[in-house]
Amino acid sequence: MKETQTIQNKAESTATTERISGSEAVIKCLLAEGVETLYGYPGGAIMPVYDELYKYQDQIHHVLTRHEQGATHSAQGYARISGKVGVCMATSGPGATNLITGIADAQIDSTPMVCITGQVGSHLLGSDAFQETDIVGISTPVTKWNCQVTKASQIPEAFAKAFFIARSGRPGPVLIDITKDAQFEEFDFTYQKCKGIRSYKPVPDTDENALKAAAELINAAKKPLVVWGQGVILGKAEEEFKAVIEKAGIPSAWTILGASAIPTAHPLNVGMVGMHGNYAPNVLTNECDVLIAIGMRFDDRVTGNLDTYAKQAKIIHFEIDPAEIDKNVKTDIAVLGNAKTSLKRLLPLVNKNSHNDWHQEFKNLYEIEFEKVIKHDLHPTKEGLTMAEVLKEINIQTKGDAAIVSDVGQHQMIACRYAEFNKTKSNITSGGLGTMGFALPAAIGAKMAAPDREVVMIAGDGGYQMTIQELGTIFQQKVPVKIVVLNNEFLGMVRQWQQLFFDKRYASTEMTNPDFIAIAKGYSIEAKKVTERKDLKTAIKDMIDCEGPYFLEVRVEKEDNVFPMIPTGASVSDIRLE
Amino acid sequence: MSTENKQFTISIYTENNIGLLNRISAIFQRRHINIESLNTSPSEIDGVSRFTIVVNITESQMKKIQGQIEKQVEVIKAFYHTEEEIIYQESCIFKMRSNLLFDERQIQNIIKESNARIVTVNRDFFVIEKSGRKEEIDLLHRELTVFGIMQFTRSGRIAVTKDEMKISSMLKALQH
Numbered sequence: 001m002k003e004t005q006t007i008q009n010k011a012e013s014t015a016t017t018e019r020i021s022g023s024e025a026v027i028k029c030l031l032a033e034g035v036e037t038l039y040g041y042p043g044g045a046i047m048p049v050y051d052e053l054y055k056y057q058d059q060i061h062h063v064l065t066r067h068e069q070g071a072t073h074s075a076q077g078y079a080r081i082s083g084k085v086g087v088c089m090a091t092s093g094p095g096a097t098n099l100i101t102g103i104a105d106a107q108i109d110s111t112p113m114v115c116i117t118g119q120v121g122s123h124l125l126g127s128d129a130f131q132e133t134d135i136v137g138i139s140t141p142v143t144k145w146n147c148q149v150t151k152a153s154q155i156p157e158a159f160a161k162a163f164f165i166a167r168s169g170r171p172g173p174v175l176i177d178i179t180k181d182a183q184f185e186e187f188d189f190t191y192q193k194c195k196g197i198r199s200y201k202p203v204p205d206t207d208e209n210a211l212k213a214a215a216e217l218i219n220a221a222k223k224p225l226v227v228w229g230q231g232v233i234l235g236k237a238e239e240e241f242k243a244v245i246e247k248a249g250i251p252s253a254w255t256i257l258g259a260s261a262i263p264t265a266h267p268l269n270v271g272m273v274g275m276h277g278n279y280a281p282n283v284l285t286n287e288c289d290v291l292i293a294i295g296m297r298f299d300d301r302v303t304g305n306l307d308t309y310a311k312q313a314k315i316i317h318f319e320i321d322p323a324e325i326d327k328n329v330k331t332d333i334a335v336l337g338n339a340k341t342s343l344k345r346l347l348p349l350v351n352k353n354s355h356n357d358w359h360q361e362f363k364n365l366y367e368i369e370f371e372k373v374i375k376h377d378l379h380p381t382k383e384g385l386t387m388a389e390v391l392k393e394i395n396i397q398t399k400g401d402a403a404i405v406s407d408v409g410q411h412q413m414i415a416c417r418y419a420e421f422n423k424t425k426s427n428i429t430s431g432g433l434g435t436m437g438f439a440l441p442a443a444i445g446a447k448m449a450a451p452d453r454e455v456v457m458i459a460g461d462g463g464y465q466m467t468i469q470e471l472g473t474i475f476q477q478k479v480p481v482k483i484v485v486l487n488n489e490f491l492g493m494v495r496q497w498q499q500l501f502f503d504k505r506y507a508s509t510e511m512t513n514p515d516f517i518a519i520a521k522g523y524s525i526e527a528k529k530v531t532e533r534k535d536l537k538t539a540i541k542d543m544i545d546c547e548g549p550y551f552l553e554v555r556v557e558k559e560d561n562v563f564p565m566i567p568t569g570a571s572v573s574d575i576r577l578e
Numbered sequence: 579m580s581t582e583n584k585q586f587t588i589s590i591y592t593e594n595n596i597g598l599l600n601r602i603s604a605i606f607q608r609r610h611i612n613i614e615s616l617n618t619s620p621s622e623i624d625g626v627s628r629f630t631i632v633v634n635i636t637e638s639q640m641k642k643i644q645g646q647i648e649k650q651v652e653v654i655k656a657f658y659h660t661e662e663e664i665i666y667q668e669s670c671i672f673k674m675r676s677n678l679l680f681d682e683r684q685i686q687n688i689i690k691e692s693n694a695r696i697v698t699v700n701r702d703f704f705v706i707e708k709s710g711r712k713e714e715i716d717l718l719h720r721e722l723t724v725f726g727i728m729q730f731t732r733s734g735r736i737a738v739t740k741d742e743m744k745i746s747s748m749l750k751a752l753q754h
Contacts, residue, residue: 148597
């Protein structure tokens with residue numbers, strides 16, 4: 001820790017030099033950027049850096065994952081819960097290509113991440129050398145920025161830029177590929193943090209006139225609806241956001257990545273929009289007169305058919321990334337900038353309002369959804385366990401303070417619909433890319449970044465097995481994550497689609513699963529299986545009470561479906577309740 | 579906004595970076611848009627490169643693409659223009675057998691009338707160069723084809739705009 005501060009001081013004030021190797025410079029760059037934990041997997045082309053890590057293990061914690069993909073998702077989980085930059089490292093060739101899924105995931109979900117890859121010696125580049133792959137070429141479309149370093153002297157600038165780019169503006173993943181000779185080469189090291197890049201404007205200016213026009217529309221609206229996304233969380237704008245919606249009395253719905261920015265129980269929180277979102281905000285999207293989108297990007301899973309999406313409404317879009325304006329939905333007023341600053345400036349411009357009649361419409365539709373769906377999910381009368389009742393029990397026993405890390409599929413939709421959040425940055429899931437296998441390694445990163453928080457991972461039996469080897473990381477690092485597998489012996493979401501849209505032809509969705517308990521126990525992780533409702537409460541209590549990692553398998557109803565549902569290509573207001 | 583495809587000439591001012599061409603071409607490839615021509619060169623500003631790209635797309639697509647291009651960290655600014663808003667040139671080179679110069683007298687007239695220029699002549703072949711608009715080059719190509727062309731190549735479009743592109747002042751403002 002002391003060393004970190006020394007280096008930071010050096011970087012910012014005197015910038016003295018010392019003669020060190022490229023690989024030692026890598027470590028010093030990481031320390032100067034405040035990195036305490038990184039996730040990775042060694043191999044030939046990155047070995048010099050690992051050799052330096054060995055010397056610095058008292059200052060920087062390297063977590064050996066069981067697969068490079070696990071390293072990326074752990075770095076993502078770390079970043080998503082803490083707001084810091086996640087860091088991961090891999091060797092050249094297969095090590096580097098194994099990072100790609102996580103990088104693509106971080107790109108589409110705007111997660112700040114720095115990936116470091118080793119590369120064959122520069123004299124071998126392009127010779128199809130052992131474990132050579134063009135990772136800069138491969139990662140280009142899925143990184144915010146990337147570069148190849150072939151000389152040790154390029155390392156400090158590359159890292160300074162990488163961290164600056166990853167965390168500024170709309171965050172995203174960056175990749176630095178370092179040839180082996182650059183790692184060995186000695187040079188005079190000095191570190192200067194990056195303060196700006198000529199061609200890159202992280203946050204566009206907020207136009208006062210746009211703000212005024214937005215406020216005018218909001219003040220005149222009879223039926224305003226806010227749809228917020230992760231921009232509120234990434235912009236650390238939770239308080240400003242709450243202040244605006246509370247003053248203007250606007251019902252507010254969230255996208256999957258926006259969840260937890262304000263508490264689930266907040267009276268203005270009307271639920272999730274999108275394919276498996278709540279009934280009221282989806283239906284009323286097509287009845288509101290002003291739609292105020294804040295830090296969201298009108299993903300197709302949110303909008304359904306664009307031709308029938310909120311056509312009656314004026315659209316206001318608060319957004320940091322100018323490329324998102326009019327990309328999917330034509331806006332009437334675009335307010336560029338960081339959500340925190342623009343909402344702060346918006347607050348005095350909006351009038352106090354309550355929109356009681358309009359709120360009543362949300363309540364009425366909620367009642368319909370409750371009767372048709374929620375009641376049966378949370379208080380089932382049939383024998384089989386539902387996924388939702390597991391969530392309900394987790395809510396009760398963690399008092400809504402847990403961070404929920406979900407995988408991808410039916411359980412994810414159920415987790416997002418029913419998890420109760422009190423704190424921001426609590427819903428960690430793969431939204432845009434829909435990466436099965438995300439949850440287990442992401443939960444590791446989340447728990448390590450926020451050791452004081454309860455981190456509950458929820459996965460299906462399919463996704464869990466995609467990165468199940470990360471149990472080894474949990475075992476070795478003793479990460480006390482709580483692992484819940486909702487086992488329906490199916491790839492449930494695909495099966496649901498097969499049932500609804502493919503005449504129940506269940507092609508390759510039925511799973512013959514191993515003994516998950518035995519596997520967990522093989523890693524010395526306490527484990528329990530629940531098959532009956534009467535055992536659920538105690539099982540979850542045991543899990544939460546356990547100080548170490550814990551594995552809980554819950555056998556849920558095999559062929560349950562997630563509703564409501566907007567079928568692909570349908571309008572948001574044609575959302576089906578059954 | 580028109581939903582019809584139009585020809586747009588895109589000018590992109592960038593930092594000079596090895597991977598940038600890949601990054602920019604990927605934006606088009608990902609959206610299944612064919613690049614009609616592409617040229618990179620230095621620009622009027624020291625150390626700043628300029629891409630000139632020609633595509634046939636709708637204006638609404640063009641606006642989105644412009645946003646995606648400008649989103650790239652090392653892109654300073656992207657502009658797009660229609661044909662009427664620019665002065666542009668393309669260049670082409672023909673290699674032909676030298677005997678044609680003597681056997682086919684009208685070749686000399688074609689060269690003269692098309693404002694093409696003979697770059698070199700030797701015993702076996704001669705080389706014609708022509709700069710101009712796309713149609714002029716097309717015409718010359720058609721006229722020469724009948725005599726047999728040994729080699730033909732044509733450059734990407736380069737263009738300047740009739741109106742000012744406020745890039746220099748912008749760069750000054752960006753300077754840290």
